[in-house]
Amino acid sequence: MxxxxxxxxxxxxxxxxxxxxxxxxxxxxxxxxxxxEEGALSAREKSLIALAVAHVVKCPYCIDVYTKDGLQxxxxxxxxxxxxxxxxxxxSGATLVHGVQMMNKYKKLSM
Amino acid sequence: xxTKSLKARHEALVMDNKQMEILNGxxxxxxxxxxxxxxxxxxxxxxxxxxxxxxxxxxVGYMCNQVCEHCHVDAGPDRKEIMTRETMEMCLxxxxxxxAHTLDLTGGAPEMNPDFRWFVEEAAKAGIKDFIVRxxxxxxxxxxxxxxxxxxxxxxxxxxxxxxxxxxxxxTDRQRGEGVFDLSITALQELxxxxxxxxxxxxxxxxxxxxxxxxLPGDQVAMERDFKKALKEDFxxxxxxxxxxxxxxxxxxxDYLIASGNYEDYMYSLVExxxxxxxxxxxxxxxxxxxxxxxxxxxxxxxxxxxxxASKIKHIKDYNEDILNDxxxxxxxxxxxxxxxxxxxxxxxxx
Numbered sequence: 001m002x003x004x005x006x007x008x009x010x011x012x013x014x015x016x017x018x019x020x021x022x023x024x025x026x027x028x029x030x031x032x033x034x035x036x037e038e039g040a041l042s043a044r045e046k047s048l049i050a051l052a053v054a055h056v057v058k059c060p061y062c063i064d065v066y067t068k069d070g071l072q073x074x075x076x077x078x079x080x081x082x083x084x085x086x087x088x089x090x091x092s093g094a095t096l097v098h099g100v101q102m103m104n105k106y107k108k109l110s111m
Numbered sequence: 112x113x114t115k116s117l118k119a120r121h122e123a124l125v126m127d128n129k130q131m132e133i134l135n136g137x138x139x140x141x142x143x144x145x146x147x148x149x150x151x152x153x154x155x156x157x158x159x160x161x162x163x164x165x166x167x168x169x170x171v172g173y174m175c176n177q178v179c180e181h182c183h184v185d186a187g188p189d190r191k192e193i194m195t196r197e198t199m200e201m202c203l204x205x206x207x208x209x210x211a212h213t214l215d216l217t218g219g220a221p222e223m224n225p226d227f228r229w230f231v232e233e234a235a236k237a238g239i240k241d242f243i244v245r246x247x248x249x250x251x252x253x254x255x256x257x258x259x260x261x262x263x264x265x266x267x268x269x270x271x272x273x274x275x276x277x278x279x280x281x282x283t284d285r286q287r288g289e290g291v292f293d294l295s296i297t298a299l300q301e302l303x304x305x306x307x308x309x310x311x312x313x314x315x316x317x318x319x320x321x322x323x324x325x326x327l328p329g330d331q332v333a334m335e336r337d338f339k340k341a342l343k344e345d346f347x348x349x350x351x352x353x354x355x356x357x358x359x360x361x362x363x364x365x366d367y368l369i370a371s372g373n374y375e376d377y378m379y380s381l382v383e384x385x386x387x388x389x390x391x392x393x394x395x396x397x398x399x400x401x402x403x404x405x406x407x408x409x410x411x412x413x414x415x416x417x418x419x420x421a422s423k424i425k426h427i428k429d430y431n432e433d434i435l436n437d438x439x440x441x442x443x444x445x446x447x448x449x450x451x452x453x454x455x456x457x458x459x460x461x462x
Contacts, residue, residue, distance in 0.1 A: 012379060044333065071322065073329040074337050076279055 011061045044073050051080060052087030114178055116187035117363060124366050125185055130416055134360065134444040138375055144382050147446045154387045158439040164432060165397040168215040168411060168457065169194075169202055171227065172403045175219040176253045179287045181321065183415050185362040186219045193223075194403040199230045201405060201427045206237045210432060211399075213241040215457065217411065220250045222257060235267040243270045245319075245457075248298040249291055261305045270315040271307060272354070272457075273299070276323045278341035286323035299348045308350040316349075319459075321356045325373035327380055327451055328355035331460045354459025357381075359412050359448035381447035389454030392461035395440045401427055409440045411457070416445070 018025025036046050047069050054062030070080050117125045124130060138144045151157045172193035175186035194202075206214060214234060221227055221244055235242060244264065251260045264271055275295060276286045283292035299316075302308060308316030318338065322328050335353035342348040358364045360377065368374040395409040399420075405427040408414040419425050422438040454461030 012383075038333075042333070043330070044337075068326050071324060071326045074277065074320075074334055076282075 006060050008061075008064065011064065014061070044075060047073055048075065048079060048083040052083040055084050056087040056091050114187075116173075116178065116185045116189055117366060118185055119187065119189040122366065124369075125362055128417055130361060130365060131443065133365065133369070133374075138378060139444055144378060144444075147442050147444050150382075150385060150447075151387075151390050151442070151450075154390070156387070156390045159390070159393075159396070159442055160439060161436050162396045164209070164211050164399060164436060166213040166215055166394070166399075166457075167206065167209055167211045167401070168217060168398055169401045170217050170403055170411060170414060171199075171219070171221045171224040171230065173219045174223045175247065176223065176250055177220070177247055177287055177291065179363070180367055181286060181323070181358050181364045183359055183361040183364055183412060184219065185415070190219065192403045193225070194405075196226045196229070198403070198405045198427065199226055199233075201430075202401060203230075203233050203237070205427060205430045206234050206239065212239065213243065214239045215243040215245070215398075217245040217457075220247050222246065222250050222260060228263065231263075231267055231269065235269075241270055242268065243272055245272050245274075248273045248275070248295040249287075251298040251301060252294045261302050261307065264302075265305050265307070265314060268314070270317070271302060272317045272319060274321070275299075275318045275338070276321060278338050278345070282323045296346050296348065299342070299350070300346065303347075303349055308348075310349060315351055317352045317354060318350050319354045319356055321358050325368055325371065325377045327357055327384060328455070331355040331453060352459070354457075355455070356457070356459065357448045357451055357455035359445045361412055361415050361445055378444070378447070381451045384451035385447060386450055386452060386454060386462065389450040389452075389462050392454060392456075393446070393449045394456035394458070394461070395449075398457075399435065407435065412445055412448075413441055416443070418443075 015025075015029070018029065036043060036050070041049075047066060050062070051066040051070060054066050067080065135146075139146055148157055151159065170184075173184055173186045173190035174188065174193055175182075175184075175190070176188060178187040214237075216231070218224070224230070231242075231244070246260070246264075251257050273295075274287075275283070277283050280292040283295065284290065299308070302316055305314070306312050307314045320328060320334055320338065328334065331353065334355050338353050339350070342350070360368055360374070365374070368377050395413070398410060400408040400411045400414050402408065402414050406414075407420045407422075407425055407427065407430075408418065409420055413419075418441045420435065420438055421441055422435050424431050424435045449455050449461075452460075
């Protein structure tokens with residue numbers, strides 16, 4: 001067993017999840033591939049969304065993959081950092097909007 | 112940023128040709144990744160054989176005004192390998208009689224060969240359909256004696272193909288050196304000014320994009336769209352097509368991959384992106400590469416690895432297209448670079 005939870009070499013083995021559930025694994029990878037094709041959104045835009053989400057869900061594998069994918073698509077580091085901030089802003093906003101709940105509760109409980 | 116070639120720095124990688132040892136060993140030798148030969152054998156494409164010869168690519172010398180980080184030629188101002196007029200005469204003889212429809216001059220910076228203009232003038236007389244010069248753009252601004260190159264190219268109806276790693280200054284200069292971006296922009300504007308790259312112009316100006324780092328090029332069509340929009344909006348520049356080329360693990364790019372700890376991951380990326388349908392159209396199947404000293408190779412990459420054609424005809428002085436075309440193409444693990452994704456060649460994607 002590895003002595004850490006995340007090993008960069010495991011990323012190369014992602015496809016192996018299909019071995020223990022071929023139907024679901026195959027369906028997932030087909031779906032995944034389809035999602036990132038050019039559509040109403042360009043593959044470039046989707047890559048930036050994926051990069052932002054990768055940070056929000058704090059997936060080190062996804063961060064590696066979508067940083068590289070961004071480079072391959074000619075996305076600049078400024079664009080990548082703005083995407084990360086967009087994700088961070090939503091994440092911190094999601095925390096802070098709960099402040100309203102705290103305020104409501106505070107007011108209700110206070111005389 | 113390096114200012115000298117690996118050769119001038121006496122790096123063992125190129126001096127003792129350790130490159131083949133690296134490309135054949137490690138992750139390939141221990142079976143983690145398949146040898147290229149075995150990979151193409153799965154689809155019955157081994158041995159790789161030439162089709163009809165279409166492109167004669169002549170490397171007129173390794174001297175260059177730039178020392179790009181990714182250069183597979185290991186070109187630079189200190190390289191002394193320059194094609195002589197005598198060898199050019201032999202090439203002209205072949206150019207006059209070849210069935211190939213494209214002549215492709217490369218380097219180094221081909222313009223730095225002292226006999227470059229004479230050679231172009233003579234070769235243009237042979238009436239080749241597509242006559243390409245691979246110009247790095249900055250050479251046009253490097254010295255007064257090169258300022259009239261756009262006019263010279265126009266006079267001989269040269270198809271200009273130029274490298275432009277990105278439409279932003281930072282990325283371009285990191286790969287190619289400080290100031291390269293601004294000089295390239297000026298050179299492109301000068302080429303536009305004489306008619307090169309303009310919509311509907313017969314003076315062809317294409318750009319070559321290759322990644323500035325350990326990653327593969329993206330989709331050629333999407334990259335072309337981004338390049339066209341940015342260069343037009345920011346600098347008023349027009350060009351025809353963008354060719355995206357994968358960096359092959361040879362010379363300075365291999366040195367970079369190893370030094371930055373990216374070699375294994377990069378080879379994994381190439382093998383994962385392997386596309387069997389690209390194999391049928393790899394450029395070695397329709398190209399012959401001639402070195403500055405007249406030796407013949409399957410491609411410019413094999414030239415840099417010192418892998419001469421597997422034919423009894425090995426030198427331009429003995430050139431015989433029929434005999435030469437009846438050969439097996441020499442392959443190794445660097446060939447994964449030309450079969451990744453949409454494939455890669457000096458003319459961009461191959462699928």
